[in-house]
Amino acid sequence: MLNIVLFGPPGCGKGTQAKFLEEKYSTPQISTGDLFRFNLKNETELGKLAQSYMDKGQLVPDEVTTNMLSDHLDKHPNDYGYIFDGYPRTTAQAQKLDEILAEKYNKEVTITVALVVEDEVLVKRLLERGKTSGRADDVDENIIRSRITEYYEKTAVVAEHFKAQGKWVEIDGIGTIEEITQKLFAAIDHAQAK
Ligand code: AMP
DSSP states (O other): OEEEEEEOSTTSSHHHHHHHHHHHHTOOEEEHHHHHHHHHHTTOHHHHHHHHHHTTTOOOOHHHHHHHHHHHHHHSOOSSEEEEESOOOSHHHHHHHHHHHHHHHSOOOOEEEEEEOOHHHHHHHHHHHHHHHOOGGGTOHHHHHHHHHHIIIIITTHHHHHHHTTOEEEEEOOSOHHHHHHHHHHHHHHHHHO
């Protein structure tokens, strides 16, 4: 089982790269952002709760997010593993992910690959994406900047959790999509071979 955490600030390219990893490793992407947006679209109670945070560019509370992820895993069993895109985003979530993988499958995170992109490039990319993504949080620059602030205040520290486990690799997220994909493949293959 290959469990990859795709890590990095909003707009770093996680979603784009997840598609290539899915294909190469036969591991489905799980994007907690996509799961929230699905609930929002279907006007579920979870969607309504999540929207109040998403609209402000803030993180949804840990327990709500983790329960949603755990339910999704139960409903989509996969022996090959998963690509976690946008989860974990806090140290509490990182601890929960370790627990969930241990309890459900007796497995661990294989590697966390972090895409590094500077802030002003992120803002530009997200505003560009907002023209077609249909995401309210990609259109307003203030919300985009709040999301980046949340990343630095709550998410960046998660690096320490995975570094302590020797499961952290940083990859330059600037370049062509293909170049970055190749770097990700190399890092994941290396971690898998260990
Ligand atoms: P994303 O699609 O990953 O950019 O996520 C969009 C929004 O969903 C975020 O700004 C948060 O409000 C919420 N969200 C997604 N994943 C998480 C998570 N792991 N923890 C808390 N909130 C999340």
